[in-house]
Amino acid sequence: MSTPRYNIAWLPGDGIGPEVTREALRVLEAAGSAYGFSIAAEEHPAGGAAIDDTGTPLPDDTRTACQNSDAVLLGAVGGPKWDDLTGDQRPESGLLALRKALAVYANLRPVMVPESLADASPLRPDRVANTDILFVRELTGGIYFGEPEGRTEDGAVSTMVYSEDEVERIAHVAFKRAQRRGGHVTSIDKANVLEASQLWRSVVTDVKEEHYPDVELRHLYVDNGAMQVVQDPRQFGVVLTGNLFGDILSDLAAALPGSLGLLPSASVGGTVGLFEPVHGSAPDIAGQDLANPIAAILSSALLLDEVDEPGAATAVRQAVDATLDDGLRTGDLAGPDSDAASTTDFGRHVADRIAAPASKNAAAS
Ligand code: NAD
Numbered sequence: 001m002s003t004p005r006y007n008i009a010w011l012p013g014d015g016i017g018p019e020v021t022r023e024a025l026r027v028l029e030a031a032g033s034a035y036g037f038s039i040a041a042e043e044h045p046a047g048g049a050a051i052d053d054t055g056t057p058l059p060d061d062t063r064t065a066c067q068n069s070d071a072v073l074l075g076a077v078g079g080p081k082w083d084d085l086t087g088d089q090r091p092e093s094g095l096l097a098l099r100k101a102l103a104v105y106a107n108l109r110p111v112m113v114p115e116s117l118a119d120a121s122p123l124r125p126d127r128v129a130n131t132d133i134l135f136v137r138e139l140t141g142g143i144y145f146g147e148p149e150g151r152t153e154d155g156a157v158s159t160m161v162y163s164e165d166e167v168e169r170i171a172h173v174a175f176k177r178a179q180r181r182g183g184h185v186t187s188i189d190k191a192n193v194l195e196a197s198q199l200w201r202s203v204v205t206d207v208k209e210e211h212y213p214d215v216e217l218r219h220l221y222v223d224n225g226a227m228q229v230v231q232d233p234r235q236f237g238v239v240l241t242g243n244l245f246g247d248i249l250s251d252l253a254a255a256l257p258g259s260l261g262l263l264p265s266a267s268v269g270g271t272v273g274l275f276e277p278v279h280g281s282a283p284d285i286a287g288q289d290l291a292n293p294i295a296a297i298l299s300s301a302l303l304l305d306e307v308d309e310p311g312a313a314t315a316v317r318q319a320v321d322a323t324l325d326d327g328l329r330t331g332d333l334a335g336p337d338s339d340a341a342s343t344t345d346f347g348r349h350v351a352d353r354i355a356a357p358a359s360k361n362a363a364a365s
């Protein structure tokens with residue numbers, strides 16, 4: 001059997017994006033050596049870096065390379081240098097255009113608090129330990145893409161739009177995931193005020209009733225939902241949200257394990273998946289080898305799941321856990337008195353900790 005080779009479009013982007021995705025690639029390569037596949041990563045400009053190079057945040061060559069790859073690994077885009085730009089000129093609009101071009105409407109953002117990290121939480125460890133939530137965020141619709149959008153004569157307008165089809169397809173993703181992990185979906189909206197949320201709620205209810213009698217569904221308003229995530233995170237299994245609420249709630253949920261540097265994401269549903277940390281370019285710590293690479297490394301584990309390398313994906317997750325068990329912590333998680341690991345030290349350690357498969361399962365045989 002020939003060795004599978006995965007062509008990865010690597011978009012390091014801005015700030016800490018290059019630093020953390022370099023470590024994710026190091027770990028992917030180590031996983032490939034252990035599990036019998038190879039990684040061919042090709043770098044492409046995106047975000048502010050692409051604006052500086054080419055004048056646009058998503059050059060055509062980058063978009064095409066992503067569309068022709070097996071998977072896209074992205075760091076983060078944006079930063080103070082480009083904050084005065086507007087509309088399509090902004091680094092962030094390049095990321096939105098990429099999500100749209102890849103048609104990745106389903107953004108999966110797992111949030112877990114292993115016992116080993118419960119002490120790093122700003123919340124009480126006994127309240128957050130063993131939290132295991134999967135945010136399913138709609139990614140290519142809602143207020144991020146609704147028309148009209150832009151400046152008016154005396155103000156500005158943004159519009160939250162959802163079609164029934166858009167809500168239906170993301171609801172299926174959430175219910176299917178719930179069937180594999182506990183059977184609970186909480187759909188979060190603002191149906192007490194917004195017409196678009198009223199449609200959301202009724203479509204989600206219909207999809208459940210028609211197709212998923214085995215899954216429990218409840219609805220929460222987003223203000224209460226945000227409070228509940230902090231108050232009692234273990235009540236949640238799958239959380240289904242629209243684009244804007246999912247953006248906000250997933251950053252909020254990063255406070256449960258104690259750092260945004262821990263949360264990975266997978267954007268799927270199109271032809272090619274996009275894998276990126278939940279966090280941004282972290283300008284305050286960029287360029288200093290301080291960032292936590294776990295979010296990027298775990299995004300690469302989600303990438304391995306998507307290209308159907310589940311053994312390697314599990315090995316990556318276990319290597320991250322082993323590295324934490326070995327006591328390594330980057331600055332965001334280390335207490336003020338402890339020695340923090342650098343981004344590269346942490347990544348190297350994870351790569352070294354990748355365990356080979358048991359010989360009878362060896363993929364390369
Ligand atoms: P941010 O996520 O970059 O940073 C928020 C805070 O979390 C900062 O204190 C930062 O130091 C910390 N942090 C984030 N990632 C970390 C990591 N891996 N390790 C340790 N600490 C980490 O959010 P922001 O400051 O609001 O945004 C900065 C820029 O990033 C903006 O231009 C924004 O638009 C952009 N952004 C991009 C993405 C993306 O590309 N997916 C996501 C969010 C924000």
Ligand code: IPM
Pocket residue numbers: 078092093095096247278
């Ligand atoms: C995220 C980011 C992006 C979003 C921005 C940078 C466009 O905050 O991936 O969470 O809002 O989706």
Ligand code: MN
Pocket residue numbers: 247248251278
């Ligand atoms: Mn965000």
